[in-house]
Amino acid sequence: MSDHHRVTKRCPVCFSRDIDVLLTSRDGIWACVKCSFNGTEAEIRGMYRDIQKKYHGMIERYTLDDQRKL
Amino acid sequence: MMKLNIFHRTDPGRYEIFKQQQDLVHSLGMKTSIFLHYFDLFQDHIVADALAYQEEFGDEIGLALNRLEGPGMDDISRGLEHIWLFDEEQKRQLMEMALSKFKAVFGRMPTAVTSYHFDSSALRILKEIVPEVEGLVGGCFEEGVRVFHGCNHSWYLFNEGMPWGPWFPAKGHTLRPAADEQDWSGVVAVPHLARDMSLSYEGRNDFWASHPPNVIRGMGNDASFCPYDLNLIDQYRMQADFNGHTYYNTFVGTQWLTWNHNSEYPPEVSWDLYTKQLTYFKELKDQGELDDLTLTEYALWHKENRPMAEPEVYLAKEMLYQSHKHYFWHIDPDLRVLIDANQGGSIGDLRAYIGRVEKATGPDTPSRENGAYPYLIQSQYRTGYPNHSFDGSRTTLKLVKNGQEVDLCTTPTKVESIERSSAGSRVVLSPAQIVFPDGGTVEVVTTYAIEPGGKITLTRSLSGDTEDILATEYFKGAPGCTEYPIDLHGIQLQVTDAEATQEMDYLYRRRRLEAERPECVVAIVPQVNSRVMMAPAKGAQPASGLAREGNLFEPYFVLELTYDTNTSTEFSTCLIITA
Numbered sequence: 313m314s315d316h317h318r319v320t321k322r323c324p325v326c327f328s329r330d331i332d333v334l335l336t337s338r339d340g341i342w343a344c345v346k347c348s349f350n351g352t353e354a355e356i357r358g359m360y361r362d363i364q365k366k367y368h369g370m371i372e373r374y375t376l377d378d379q380r381k382l
Numbered sequence: 383m384m385k386l387n388i389f390h391r392t393d394p395g396r397y398e399i400f401k402q403q404q405d406l407v408h409s410l411g412m413k414t415s416i417f418l419h420y421f422d423l424f425q426d427h428i429v430a431d432a433l434a435y436q437e438e439f440g441d442e443i444g445l446a447l448n449r450l451e452g453p454g455m456d457d458i459s460r461g462l463e464h465i466w467l468f469d470e471e472q473k474r475q476l477m478e479m480a481l482s483k484f485k486a487v488f489g490r491m492p493t494a495v496t497s498y499h500f501d502s503s504a505l506r507i508l509k510e511i512v513p514e515v516e517g518l519v520g521g522c523f524e525e526g527v528r529v530f531h532g533c534n535h536s537w538y539l540f541n542e543g544m545p546w547g548p549w550f551p552a553k554g555h556t557l558r559p560a561a562d563e564q565d566w567s568g569v570v571a572v573p574h575l576a577r578d579m580s581l582s583y584e585g586r587n588d589f590w591a592s593h594p595p596n597v598i599r600g601m602g603n604d605a606s607f608c609p610y611d612l613n614l615i616d617q618y619r620m621q622a623d624f625n626g627h628t629y630y631n632t633f634v635g636t637q638w639l640t641w642n643h644n645s646e647y648p649p650e651v652s653w654d655l656y657t658k659q660l661t662y663f664k665e666l667k668d669q670g671e672l673d674d675l676t677l678t679e680y681a682l683w684h685k686e687n688r689p690m691a692e693p694e695v696y697l698a699k700e701m702l703y704q705s706h707k708h709y710f711w712h713i714d715p716d717l718r719v720l721i722d723a724n725q726g727g728s729i730g731d732l733r734a735y736i737g738r739v740e741k742a743t744g745p746d747t748p749s750r751e752n753g754a755y756p757y758l759i760q761s762q763y764r765t766g767y768p769n770h771s772f773d774g775s776r777t778t779l780k781l782v783k784n785g786q787e788v789d790l791c792t793t794p795t796k797v798e799s800i801e802r803s804s805a806g807s808r809v810v811l812s813p814a815q816i817v818f819p820d821g822g823t824v825e826v827v828t829t830y831a832i833e834p835g836g837k838i839t840l841t842r843s844l845s846g847d848t849e850d851i852l853a854t855e856y857f858k859g860a861p862g863c864t865e866y867p868i869d870l871h872g873i874q875l876q877v878t879d880a881e882a883t884q885e886m887d888y889l890y891r892r893r894r895l896e897a898e899r900p901e902c903v904v905a906i907v908p909q910v911n912s913r914v915m916m917a918p919a920k921g922a923q924p925a926s927g928l929a930r931e932g933n934l935f936e937p938y939f940v941l942e943l944t945y946d947t948n949t950s951t952e953f954s955t956c957l958i959i960t961a
């Protein structure tokens with residue numbers, strides 16, 4: 313198995329509700345056992361990016377001095 | 383100065399990963415505490431390596447009670463990995479088996495032991511078998527309902543309501559800091575990981591912690607770029623400003639450093655981020671800002687240097703969402719209090735340790751799997767500020783002018799100053815700017831003083847257009863351990879004025895008791911062995927007071943004291959919680 317196939321994916325719909333559910337793959341489509349989500353890997357990766365948009369501070373380094381002033 | 387523990391657990395199935403973790407820490411000139419499971423003790427090479435690590439690097443060898451498998455053990459544990467979920471008889475059998483093997487292998491008992499949680503009977507039995515235990519990894523801060531949901535309702539670790547930093551566990555409830563030597567279980571416990579003190583209140587505690595692969599699980603990284611891991615370390619360093627010291631640990635299991643179902647990245651990314659975290663510790667150590675210790679060394683330092691019953695505080699400043707919200711936490715043996723500065727200084731979480739609720743877990747106890755210390759207020763699980771229906775458990779100040787009400791929860795504030803000492807803590811919030819529909823504005827400055835003995839004094843100082851305002855201190859509570867209500871029968875409400883005390887038993891009929899010029903309003907809450915009293919501080923005189931029960935659609939009790947600002951624009955209220 314190539315490394316690519318060892319990467320699992322969690323359902324982006326369940327994850328956006330803070331629940332980890334692994335997707336299962338069939339014929340290039342990934343589907344969730346808990347909810348009705350199904351989609352391609354590209355769609356899923358895009359949805360992960362959308363989930364991360366709320367983390368405005370994801371790329372920000374707050375040092376000790378920064379935090380004292382925050 | 384930050385005190386640091388680096389923990390590793392052995393793993394025969396992924397032993398190369400464990401060795402790489404060890405090598406990484408040692409290459410940075412630091413030491414670890416390694417925890418061997420019962421089944422590891424049958425592996426000669428694991429034992430030999432552990433002894434070599436101890437000899438060469440000063441690592442500590444401790445016992446992991448996390449996975450309970452191996453010769454003779456499987457028939458007892460039958461797949462259950464969690465010591466606090468067995469009945470007392472099995473807890474004893476399992477611990478005796480693991481500890482006697484440990485002694486047979488190493489010629490001594492361990493002085494450091496780890497689990498995700500130790501309930502009171504597990505810890506008592508452990509201490510009976512091994513009086514020499516000093517250090518314990520004893521609980522996961524605010525792990526419970528949210529992680530249960532997050533793991534698709536399958537992770538049965540409920541130990542909310544505990545300290546975020548190292549503590550002296552009490553005998554009757556190990557998550558409560560002991561009040562004195564008599565009350566103390568005899569070990570120093572540290573939390574399993576340091577958690578984000580904003581986000582583990584708002585959501586899952588596991589994502590936002592001193593564990594880089596868990597931050598990956600939360601999707602808080604962009605591949606190998608994750609400043610959050612270092613930001614969290616610095617937020618804990620900032621706490622030394624208030625407490626004089628600070629503690630941190632990291633505990634990354636081998637399964638997180640290989641392909642795993644909690645990450646959409648290959649293992650290089652978790653290795654990268656783990657390495658960056660450890661490298662930052664090393665930099666801090668080189669600067670004299672950090673001291674790495676084994677768990678037993680830390681426990682001994684803690685016993686020597688941290689007085690029992692000393693109040694501690696934590697000022698959390700939310701970073702990941704860049705809300706920059708402030709949360710203020712206070713803990714002492716009688717109370718754990720969370721003040722939500724963003725909601726005008728509302729109490730968002732309140733644990734009345736002074737009630738000394740006793741609890742063990744296991745199928746032979748009424749608590750079964752839930753080891754949490756029960757709350758009196760939990761605004762995340764129990765509504766807090768209203769959204770569509772009634773509000774839930776919280777405190778606030780309500781200002782009414784010409785029939786128009788403004789709730790202080792709608793006005794964000796920040797923590798402006800903190801003082802902390804053995805006598806308690808004092809917090810001043812930045813002024814809350816309140817605007818009434820008629821355009822009138824009022825500024826409210828809130829000061830909290832929290833003292834051991836369950837005493838919170840809340841002072842409000844109003845300025846601006848304060849004429850004809852009625853200001854109501856409001857406490858809405860309900861005991862519980864999860865997001866669901868529990869039976870409130872047995873609660874008794876009281877209102878006392880100069881003449882008499884009125885009383886009623888909680889019957890879910892939304893009745894109220896009222897008095898003018900009250901001396902106090904009270905709720906007696908047997909579910910948490912506590913009496914909650916709101917009374918004017920010396921010199922303050924409320925115009926009226928109220929105690930109210932709820933109903934099955936609003937399962938709470940309410941206490942109120944209302945001040946007339948035409949009498950005074952500054953008033954202090956005591957919230958006194960006693961057993």
Ligand SMILES: [Zn+2]
Nearest residue numbers: 323326344347
């Ligand atoms: Zn789903």
